[in-house]
Amino acid sequence: MAFWTWFGLSEGKATTAWPGRGSEDGQQGVLGMPRYAPELCEAGCSECAAVCPSGAIAVAPGAPGGITLDYGSCVVCQLCTEACPSGALSPSQDWAFGVRRREDLLWSPTAQPARKDGAVPRAFRRSLHIRHVDAGSCNGCESELQALNNPFYNLHRLGIFFTASPRFADLLLVTGTVTHAMLAPLRATWEAMPEPRFVMAAGTCAVSGGIARGGYACGSGLEGVLPIDLYLPGCPPNPSAIIMALLALQGRMPERMARDRHGE
Amino acid sequence: MKGTEGATVAGEDMPEIARALFATGGRMQMVYAWQPEEGVAELRYLASPAESRRFLMWRCRPDGEAPSLAAIWPAMGWYEREVMDLFGLGFRDHPEPNRLILGDDIAPPFRAARGAAEGVERRGADVPRGLPELDQPDVQLLPFGPVRADVLESAEFTFFYVGERILHYHPHLFFKHRGMEQRFAGLTPTAGAVMAERVSGVGSVAHVLAYCQAIEAALSCEVPRRALYLRALLAELERLYNHLHYLGHLASTTTLKVAEAQGKLLEERVKQLNARLTGSRFLRGIITPGGLRRDLAPERWLADALVGLRAEAARFVDLLEHSDSHRDRLITTGRLSRPVALDQGATGPVQRASGIDRDLRRDHPYAAYAELPLTVAVREEGDAYARALVRAAEIEASFALIERVLMKLEEGTVHEALSAVPGAEGLGWAESPRGTLFYAVHFGADGHLKRVKIKSPSFSNWRVFPFTVHETNMMDYAINEASFGLTIAGCAR
Numbered sequence: 001m002a003f004w005t006w007f008g009l010s011e012g013k014a015t016t017a018w019p020g021r022g023s024e025d026g027q028q029g030v031l032g033m034p035r036y037a038p039e040l041c042e043a044g045c046s047e048c049a050a051v052c053p054s055g056a057i058a059v060a061p062g063a064p065g066g067i068t069l070d071y072g073s074c075v076v077c078q079l080c081t082e083a084c085p086s087g088a089l090s091p092s093q094d095w096a097f098g099v100r101r102r103e104d105l106l107w108s109p110t111a112q113p114a115r116k117d118g119a120v121p122r123a124f125r126r127s128l129h130i131r132h133v134d135a136g137s138c139n140g141c142e143s144e145l146q147a148l149n150n151p152f153y154n155l156h157r158l159g160i161f162f163t164a165s166p167r168f169a170d171l172l173l174v175t176g177t178v179t180h181a182m183l184a185p186l187r188a189t190w191e192a193m194p195e196p197r198f199v200m201a202a203g204t205c206a207v208s209g210g211i212a213r214g215g216y217a218c219g220s221g222l223e224g225v226l227p228i229d230l231y232l233p234g235c236p237p238n239p240s241a242i243i244m245a246l247l248a249l250q251g252r253m254p255e256r257m258a259r260d261r262h263g264e
Numbered sequence: 265m266k267g268t269e270g271a272t273v274a275g276e277d278m279p280e281i282a283r284a285l286f287a288t289g290g291r292m293q294m295v296y297a298w299q300p301e302e303g304v305a306e307l308r309y310l311a312s313p314a315e316s317r318r319f320l321m322w323r324c325r326p327d328g329e330a331p332s333l334a335a336i337w338p339a340m341g342w343y344e345r346e347v348m349d350l351f352g353l354g355f356r357d358h359p360e361p362n363r364l365i366l367g368d369d370i371a372p373p374f375r376a377a378r379g380a381a382e383g384v385e386r387r388g389a390d391v392p393r394g395l396p397e398l399d400q401p402d403v404q405l406l407p408f409g410p411v412r413a414d415v416l417e418s419a420e421f422t423f424f425y426v427g428e429r430i431l432h433y434h435p436h437l438f439f440k441h442r443g444m445e446q447r448f449a450g451l452t453p454t455a456g457a458v459m460a461e462r463v464s465g466v467g468s469v470a471h472v473l474a475y476c477q478a479i480e481a482a483l484s485c486e487v488p489r490r491a492l493y494l495r496a497l498l499a500e501l502e503r504l505y506n507h508l509h510y511l512g513h514l515a516s517t518t519t520l521k522v523a524e525a526q527g528k529l530l531e532e533r534v535k536q537l538n539a540r541l542t543g544s545r546f547l548r549g550i551i552t553p554g555g556l557r558r559d560l561a562p563e564r565w566l567a568d569a570l571v572g573l574r575a576e577a578a579r580f581v582d583l584l585e586h587s588d589s590h591r592d593r594l595i596t597t598g599r600l601s602r603p604v605a606l607d608q609g610a611t612g613p614v615q616r617a618s619g620i621d622r623d624l625r626r627d628h629p630y631a632a633y634a635e636l637p638l639t640v641a642v643r644e645e646g647d648a649y650a651r652a653l654v655r656a657a658e659i660e661a662s663f664a665l666i667e668r669v670l671m672k673l674e675e676g677t678v679h680e681a682l683s684a685v686p687g688a689e690g691l692g693w694a695e696s697p698r699g700t701l702f703y704a705v706h707f708g709a710d711g712h713l714k715r716v717k718i719k720s721p722s723f724s725n726w727r728v729f730p731f732t733v734h735e736t737n738m739m740d741y742a743i744n745e746a747s748f749g750l751t752i753a754g755c756a757r
Binding site for chain 2: 001002004005007008011014026027028029030031051053075076077078079082091132133134135136137138139140141142143144145146147149150151152153162164166176177179180181182185186188189210211212214215216217218235236238
């Protein structure tokens with residue numbers, strides 16, 4: 001006979017104090033989007049754009065360093081950081097990229113001011129109910145979303161819950177590249193939500209179509225399908241990145257504080 | 265194709281070949297189509313013989329329709345339907361010729377002129393998803409999905425039921441079909457690895473490993489020893505977090521809340537170790553054709569971390585074993601008999617729980633598995649409990665394998681350069697946490713990928729699963745589904 005209650009109590013608390021206190025977000029070593037230093041770019045070099053499998057890097061004469069970089073299309077494969085001969089693109093732990101405006105995911109020489117006002121009314125700050133829809137993912141995003149309810153992250157403590165019915169949901173959290181077959185069920189789910197309703201594109205597939213963009217079976221993510229209130233690229237976004245994005249949506253944390261891990 | 269013994273045959277000979285294979289204890293694995301040149305469609309049949317370590321591959325270019333093998337090997341039925349949907353080829357006398365992957369209104373994206381009969385009439389194609397006709401007023405129909413409760417992958421399940429009793433069950437699994445195989449076309453081998461890692465997220469290592477081994481077979485590349493050992497290490501870490509998640513999820517379906525939390529906490533710990541080791545919680549971005557993209561330094565710290573985790577996992581499994589409420593719900597639930605498992609193509613822990621002793625790591629060794637001690641857990645009962653026991657045993661086996669890898673790991677290089685061979689073909693395979701995974705790759709004349717076929721374990725096991733649902737009851741359904749531990753991304757691709 002197993003005494004699970006006794007076992008659970010004797011194991012003690014497994015939940016991290018982050019993001020309230022401490023820095024134990026559980027992402028030690030996790031690599032994020034490449035960091036870009038255009039002043040190191042070699043003239044005429046386009047190695048990064050040649051290896052990028054998702055079209056996040058494009059040659060653009062006139063742009064700083066001669067390339068444009070769209071974090072909304074980045075699948076975090078690190079190929080560009082390996083191909084770059086000059087160190088202009090380097091691996092980083094910058095994985096928290098939840099933003100309200102799509103254009104903020106394009107690299108630009110000037111850092112955007114961190115917005116703190118949130119995308120939802122204040123009433124949702126203490127309680128947010130999420131309906132998740134998988135619109136054609138690799139299951140990586142689902143694995144990380146499921147992790148939010150494990151004892152380490154314990155999403156409930158932040159007043160954020162997943163709900164089964166769209167009728168109870170405030171936020172539609174969409175993962176995946178939006179396949180042709182999922183288009184109608186996705187729209188139906190959104191239609192069934194009461195207003196005000198909000199939409200988050202989670203993972204690079206939902207933001208831009210990701211690695212599957214351009215095939216015969218799928219489109220290019222959620223853009224143009226539903227109005228998007230928050231973009232969170234990542235392949236997949238890790239649970240802490242998802243938490244930071246949700247808190248940014250609620251205005252409880254500034255969105256993408258800088259091009260750095262926690263804005264240090 | 266490198267990695268196989270091949271023969272060119274006439275399409276009409278395949279039924280005879282398939283019967284002979286059945287009689288000798290071999291096993292048909294899959295059929296797929298590709299276009300070696302514009303307008304020409306070729307079929308490739310893959311089989312594993314009973315005794316040999318070589319896989320068999322037959323190729324044929326049927327004129328018009330090919331004979332269906334579904335009556336001899338039922339598991340081939342879905343592969344043939346996929347070829348019909350995607351290439352517009354016909355299979356004569358197919359028992360369920362309706363659409364599988366694509367909707368009825370979508371034309372085959374790879375229709376080839378020759379070998380693909382224009383306007384092949386698909387008998388039964390007008391029956392939506394092949395559902396049986398319902399003429400009894402007391403039988404109720406429950407369509408569930410594709411958007412389901414909780415954070416789950418999208419799929420639609422149709423139940424025909426009376427009260428608690430399920431009379432018939434039909435899953436529709438291809439809402440998520442992304443056309444991933446086609447996305448490989450035109451890529452370099454290196455970029456293809458990034459694609460393979462994103463076919464099934466929780467199977468990233470198995471997919472990229474099978475893919476790379478196919479590339480390496482095609483291009484005759486010898487991978488350095490250290491890379492082979494580290495690949496085995498990564499594959500076992502993937503198995504660990506998958507199986508721990510599996511046990512936690514299974515406990516949630518039997519409402520054992522603390523056990524669910526513990527299983528998912530242990531899964532999280534492994535994912536955090538994964539990130540420390542490779543920079544990715546899913547162990548992505550390391551394995552590449554020719555070896556590894558960079559060396560890893562796991563020796564001391566990983567071994568130390570795993571000692572504690574191994575003890576905790578063992579205690580967790582032991583507590584589950586002693587939870588009567590949990591075992592009561594699993595024993596006799598979702599029983600899969602050995603003949604059905606064999607006929608319908610069950611693979612991985614699912615087939616091993618039904619008495620079929622197969623494991624690619626032992627039977628067709630790759631990476632460093634030929635030099636590692638592997639115990640393959642097999643049970644005879646075929647129920648949800650047996651499936652859980654097999655996975656629990658595999659957790660301990662994975663810890664033992666990792667321990668040995670870390671002991672035997674030698675210094676050395678981890679990457680060997682590849683040189684392109686236009687028109688090369690290769691087969692790669694891996695025993696993923698869910699079972700047999702094959703990648704067949706074909707290079708084009710330009711040295712880039714032309715066709716990649718993925719035979720995923722979830723595609724196989726989803727085919728099997730409904731046979732354990734018909735004539736059971738609603739209360740057991742969620743437990744049974746969890747006990748199979750399938751993904752939909754891997755199935756739909």
